[in-house]
Amino acid sequence: MDFAQTPAQRRLCQAVRDFGQRELNFENSGDGPATPFNREGWLRCARFGVLGWPVPKKYGGSGLDPLSTILALDALGYACRDNGLVFAVNNHLWACAIYLVEHGTPELCETYLPPMCDGRWIGAHALTEPGTGSDVLSITTRAERAGDHYVLNGTKTFISNAPVADVFVVLARTALEGARQQALSAFVVPAHLPGVRVAREWNKAGLHTTPMGEVVFTDCRVPARNLLGGEGDGYAVFTSTIEWERAFMFASQVGVMERILDDCVRYATTRRQFGRTLGGFDSISGKIADMKVRIDLARLILHKIGWLKDAGRLAMMESAIAKLFISESHLNTALDAVQIHGARGYLTEFGIEREVRDALCGPIYGGTSEIQRKLIAGMLGIAAGDETG
Numbered sequence: 035m036d037f038a039q040t041p042a043q044r045r046l047c048q049a050v051r052d053f054g055q056r057e058l059n060f061e062n063s064g065d066g067p068a069t070p071f072n073r074e075g076w077l078r079c080a081r082f083g084v085l086g087w088p089v090p091k092k093y094g095g096s097g098l099d100p101l102s103t104i105l106a107l108d109a110l111g112y113a114c115r116d117n118g119l120v121f122a123v124n125n126h127l128w129a130c131a132i133y134l135v136e137h138g139t140p141e142l143c144e145t146y147l148p149p150m151c152d153g154r155w156i157g158a159h160a161l162t163e164p165g166t167g168s169d170v171l172s173i174t175t176r177a178e179r180a181g182d183h184y185v186l187n188g189t190k191t192f193i194s195n196a197p198v199a200d201v202f203v204v205l206a207r208t209a210l211e212g213a214r215q216q217a218l219s220a221f222v223v224p225a226h227l228p229g230v231r232v233a234r235e236w237n238k239a240g241l242h243t244t245p246m247g248e249v250v251f252t253d254c255r256v257p258a259r260n261l262l263g264g265e266g267d268g269y270a271v272f273t274s275t276i277e278w279e280r281a282f283m284f285a286s287q288v289g290v291m292e293r294i295l296d297d298c299v300r301y302a303t304t305r306r307q308f309g310r311t312l313g314g315f316d317s318i319s320g321k322i323a324d325m326k327v328r329i330d331l332a333r334l335i336l337h338k339i340g341w342l343k344d345a346g347r348l349a350m351m352e353s354a355i356a357k358l359f360i361s362e363s364h365l366n367t368a369l370d371a372v373q374i375h376g377a378r379g380y381l382t383e384f385g386i387e388r389e390v391r392d393a394l395c396g397p398i399y400g401g402t403s404e405i406q407r408k409l410i411a412g413m414l415g416i417a418a419g420d421e422t423g
């Protein structure tokens with residue numbers, strides 16, 4: 035196995051780092067519950083090609099291979115201090131666009147992917163409901179067949195990008211009887227259809243430039259051609275696609291961890307107490323060493339996933355491990371950074387506490403840590419591993 039980056043991958047990473055640092059760290063990318071969606075940053079990402087990295091060239095994307103995509107996302111996370119913008123981009127790519135790439139008909143791909151790549155349309159994924167979070171198979175949103183349409187009724191909540199979204203991937207119930215795993219279907223739903231309404235916007239602890247909303251579907255008529263897969267394939271579509279989200283979305287968090295590490299090394303080698311730099315205390319240098327260990331282990335599992343996806347293979351176990359390990363590592367790294375910076379870590383003007391708030395939700399979305407452990411145990415044959423998202 036070869037861990038060396040190709041010259042093209044090295045150039046890509048450098049270009050992404052330069053782009054992020056030069057063009058994405060401007061004043062608008064602020065912090066605070068009222069901070070709006072970072073549209074200017076979004077359009078800059080579109081112009082640089084970020085929004086089409088995993089999308090085939092024939093649909094307006096760059097057609098990057100999986101490992102190069104992971105490296106680019108890692109570099110983006112490092113360079114862009116607006117974690118909310120990076121999260122919005124990742125949601126668009128891995129919770130929406132990739133569903134079309136993997137399961138869309140040529141007609142759906144031709145309609146939706148070009149405007150999603152060039153920044154005109156923003157994607158979102160509507161799965162979670164007020165009564166159904168981890169237990170995906172229990173969703174109640176209904177899609178009833180009516181001629182060449184389906185009529186959608188239900189409420190989806192905690193949907194990232196919803197208040198600014200132009201297109202949703204929606205999971206809904208098409209059968210009330212029979213096998214639970216064949217009862218769901220996945221649809222591409224344009225936000226402008228009559229009967230689609232963002233009913234409320236949620237305030238969050240962090241990731242403020244990613245807006246989050248509740249979406250209500252009321253007698254919304256979705257063309258049957260907007261099905262992803264066939265009727266009843268929704269759960270299979272979801273489980274085969276979420277491994278992209280669980281791995282690729284978290285690649286950016288590894289870049290964030292490296293940025294935090296660099297900040298901590300800088301601080302620990304300049305701040306002096308008791309006549310020496312902080313790095314001279316074992317308890318501080320140990321925290322910094324742990325940060326480096328997490329980053330390198332995270333990259334190993336992500337690179338393995340890149341290799342598996344390049345070969346067209348499933349990565350169910352690896353993506354659950356990656357999601358679990360990286361999200362928890364990110365949070366622990368951010369918490370350690372606060373401790374290393376002392377009071378400055380806690381004060382808003384130094385930006386360290388923001389890293390904690392932005393990292394808090396990683397072990398929740400995309401399937402909680404508890405659910406990832408359950409899935410991993412299930413794949414080892416020692417617990418029920420399915421039926422969870």
Ligand SMILES: Cc1cc2nc3c(=O)[nH]c(=O)nc-3n(C[C@H](O)[C@H](O)[C@H](O)COP(=O)(O)OP(=O)(O)OC[C@H]3O[C@@H](n4cnc5c(N)ncnc54)[C@H](O)[C@@H]3O)c2cc1C
Pocket residue numbers: 125129158159160161162166167168169191192193194195241395398399400401402403404405408423
């Ligand atoms: C920042 C953020 C962005 C999000 N974006 C989206 C989005 O774009 N689209 C979308 O559809 N959803 C989104 N969500 C929702 C997210 O997917 C859900 O929050 C998640 O699936 C968990 O569901 P829940 O919050 O209802 O918790 P619950 O499922 O109610 O779980 C509560 C607690 O119980 C634990 N638990 C539940 N079942 C089990 C079990 N079987 N075994 C052990 N423990 C269990 C959970 O791990 C958790 O600790 C987002 C959430 C956040 C925080």
